[in-house]
Amino acid sequence: MSLPFINRELSWLEFNQRVLNEALRSDLPLLERVKFLAITASNLDEFFQVRVGSLMLLQRSGRKNPDPSGMTPTQQLTAIRRRVQKMVEDQYHLFAEDLTKGLRSAGIRLLSTKGLTPTQYDQVAAAFHDQISPLLTPLAVVAGEEPPLVPALQLIVTCRVKDTETGAIRHVLIPIPDGVARRIPVSEVGDGVAFVLVEDVVALHAEELFPGEDVEATTCFRVTRNGDIAVQEDDASDLAGEMEEVLAARKLSGTVRLELPSSLPRDLAKVIQEVCGATSNETYRFAGPLALAGFMDLAFLPGFDQLRDEDWPSQPSPELAPGDSIFEAISRRDVLLHQPYESFEPVMRLIEEAADDPQVVSIKQVLYRTARQSRIIDALIRAAENGKTVTVLVELKARFDEARNLLRAEELQRAGAQIVYGVKGLKTHAKICLVVRREDGRLRRYVHLGTGNYNESTAKLYTDISLLTCRPEYGSDASLFFNAVTGRSKLLRFQRLVPAPTAMKPRLLELIASEAERARQGEPARILAKVNSLQDPEIIAALYQASKAGVEINLNVRGICCLKTGDARHSKHIRVVSVIDRFLEHARIFYFHQGGDPDIFIASADWMGRNLDRRVELMIPIEDSRARRRLLRILEAFFQDNTQASKILPDGSSERLKAAAGEKKFRAQEHFFKEARRTAKAREHERAMTFEPHVPK
CATH class of the missing domain: 3.30.1840.10 (Polyphosphate kinase middle domain)
Structure with a gap:
């Protein structure tokens, strides 16, 4: 018997509807609503380029094989057209009847x-x-x-x-x-x-x-x-x-x-x-100006701050004191960053300090998407010019960033960096940087591992997790990783890191099955996961089996969710929520209870076939006790959100969660910002009250 499965493309459109729902909210500041509307239009542009383009190629090739939801390419294109037409009507009704009038009243006239x-x-x-x-x-x-x-x-x-x-x-x-x-x-x-x-x-x-x-x-x-x-x-x-x-x-x-x-x-x-x-099948009619994505700059129009959300500036990490060497900070203990609530600056400092530090001998890094004016690339160029060994894997197959990556790769190469253009047959999507430094006559490895790109611009807009560590096992694994992707060898023999496409899916399936077996034995069993998308049929099948065994499963899935909720046979114990708020949820965090000795990971990969089977990715176990407790709190906060969270329904659509009568409102992103601000102030106060003796060098 086939398992219940929601169509991937229709699930993505329901995600875009959740973004559009933010634009429809009359309680949001006006220019924030304009921003969300522009995002939905930009999202649709990419959806048509990539997903609809792929389906049309399948249709024209005569392929009639159904996807896991049972729909042929033709059936999917028909359903997409019907759903998009409704979405477009909603977009333009909002633009004409609400936003344009609101802008005019606020002194912004088209x-x-x-x-x-x-x-x-x-x-x-x-x-x-x-x-x-x-x-x-x-x-x-x-x-x-x-x-x-x-x-x-x-x-x-x-x-x-x-x-x-x-x-x-x-x-x-x-x-x-x-x-x-x-x-x-x-x-x-x-x-x-x-x-x-x-x-x-x-x-x-x-x-x-x-x-x-x-x-x-x-x-x-x-x-x-x-x-x-x-x-x-x-x-x-x-x-x-x-x-x-x-x-x-x-x-x-x-x-x-x-x-x-x-x-x-x-x-x-x-x-x-x-x-x-x-043909008429590809033609869409619009009752207003085309290219609504082009109205994004209105959201940042100067002089209208009252029409925007209050700023939530990134806070300094409490692990780093002003003037601290980044290497000294990492040497003390692992540094976990929750971006953008905490600044991305420590990651950039790692690379910038490494570029100028005479003790650093080499830097190796994967670049997937970078900022237009990238401090990180500038630092890598400077490091190469300073005589350090710089190796950069530039992923040329990062869709729609290929041209920029080509240009920056050429700059790096001219500066003397060794450039590798990805891995044949796979996209390299892992987020990893390895710095090797000479200390006391030996070499020490410092590693950054994360869920997001090395892009200081999007680091202010996307929520991600970064780990900075000098644990020897992680440094050794990082060296093995770069040797594998640059030397075209196999991703094997890792001590801590779990790579895709070789080991991540088997490890995830093993962890899910382990929770299921514990539930069958009557033990407490629990899975919490935060991903951008959930589509892989094997992972979904394993989650269904775990649910049937009685495992409590809470999933925070921002975008595509092909798992069918509310199925009494398969997903009785699975709850799926999606949080859409001012920052784009991008972090991947996984928790498996494991009888009270939990395994907690961050990862560059979503639970999709493309990530687990056709990309070079990394899943990173978190060993620092404080970082583990913090990640669990982050995961749990999303399931307390009754302000910006939506429940994914059995048909793939969603329903916004609201605080019950007498229940206090809770907004996860606001909670994270206030927590980061409170922690930063407390750390600043602590430093102000502490006298540190000057130690002569």
């Missing part, structure tokens, strides 16, 4: 070009001539010829143009380059701000691009192309060169979504569909 004052019209005209027109390249659509290549995810103004002498009609496309600002500001009475959208400005002045012709009609559209194009590694002798070809191929790949305004002339719609190679 104007139509039809209602501009003479002064505003002159400002828009000046902006078109000075900032926009020189960057535009009209593309003619000529009957009988190959249609022009339409850039993906760009706004494109389509014009019906009539020759004033001959009366001939033709159509022209005007792509708006990414570098052009979406909002064109105009003067406004009072303290408010006003702006028009760049696509409206281009449409207003399009006739200036076609001397001797009249522009009879204009509309805007946007196309999404398949981004699920893999590197053919079996044939690639030069992975960097192959990746450049993949990036180019994405620009030419098939259309997976065409976005059009709800009302537009039929001839323009037909021309656009023919140019994009889109």
Whole structure:
């Protein structure tokens, strides 16, 4: 008998609905709601590029094999279209009927070009001539010829143009380059701000691009192309060169979504569909401006702090005193960071101090996604220039970051770093840095292991866990790890670290089965886990078996959850919640009770087939007693949340949890911030009251 399984793609859409639900909340500050709406639009862009693109390839190949939920590619695409159409209606109703009106009342006005004052019209005209027109390249659509290549995810103004002498009609496309600002500001009475959208400005002045012709009609559209194009590694002798070809191929790949305004002339719609190679199945109509993700910058508009949440600044780790050497701090004991409540600074300090410390002889690191202006990469370049041995595994297959990773890898290589472009056939997603330092005539290894990327920008927005340690077993395992991924040997013989794809899934299945057996013997048995996604069929099957045995299972799954809750036979003892709040939940933490001597891990991997079977990942056991207790408290807090948590329902949708009558409200992220602030202040006070003697060196 097949096990109950929720479709992966529909589960992801329900996650995006939970994000949209935040935008729908009237009790949230206005610009926070705008931010959440923009996030849902950005999420959909990637969903269509990757997931819908992959399904369309399967459909066109004739594949009819069902997924674990029993749905064929065609059935999934049909269900996705129906669900997305409803989501889009909700997005645009919110934008038009709530957010736009709220912004106007707050002094932020989106104007139509039809209602501009003479002064505003002159400002828009000046902006078109000075900032926009020189960057535009009209593309003619000529009957009988190959249609022009339409850039993906760009706004494109389509014009019906009539020759004033001959009366001939033709159509022209005007792509708006990414570098052009979406909002064109105009003067406004009072303290408010006003702006028009760049696509409206281009449409207003399009006739200036076609001397001797009249522009009879204009509309805007946007196309999404398949981004699920893999590197053919079996044939690639030069992975960097192959990746450049993949990036180019994405620009030419098939259309997976065409976005059009709800009302537009039929001839323009037909021309656009023919140019994009889109049918009605790929076409979506929108009752408002396209590309809502482009409104994200409104959330950070200066001068409107009252429309945003109160800032929650990262706090310094209590383990690190001002002026402390990072190596001295780690030597004292393991340092566990809960980001962004605690600052990511210690991780950057490890690499920056290592770059300049004359005692450091080598640095090895995996880079998956980095910041645009990365202090970490700058430090690695400096370390190489300072004569240290620097080895960096740069994952070129980090989707949508490939171009940036290529450029930074070249910079590192020019500085003298040894660059490895990932592992053949796998993505390297592990978060690990190894620093080797000469101390008292011997070599000592310092290791950073974490759940998040080496990206100081997202470290302020994503919740993650970092472990800084110099435990010999972890250092030895780190060396083995880098030897394996750079020397193309097997991920074996580790003392503490648990790698994927070789050992992580078997170890997880063993731990789940162990809890199940303890429950059958009448012992207390408990599993707590926090992951971004839960999809792997073997892990789900094992959790079902554990539930049937009586194991208490609490899962905090932010996004995709293919496990079916509420099934009396299979998931009676499984509870799944999802927390959506101001920070993106990104940490992976696992707890197995093990008869009162629990195993607690952090990991770079979610419980998905792609992570456990097709990526190089790491699961890290936590041995420091204080860190273990802290991680358990973090896990348990999410299951106390009755403010930002949603319960995952049997059909894959979700229901927001609310405090019962008389029950105190509890918000996990707010609790973590206040706890970090309280701990930092207490540590600062303790240091202020303590006299430390000066020790001559």
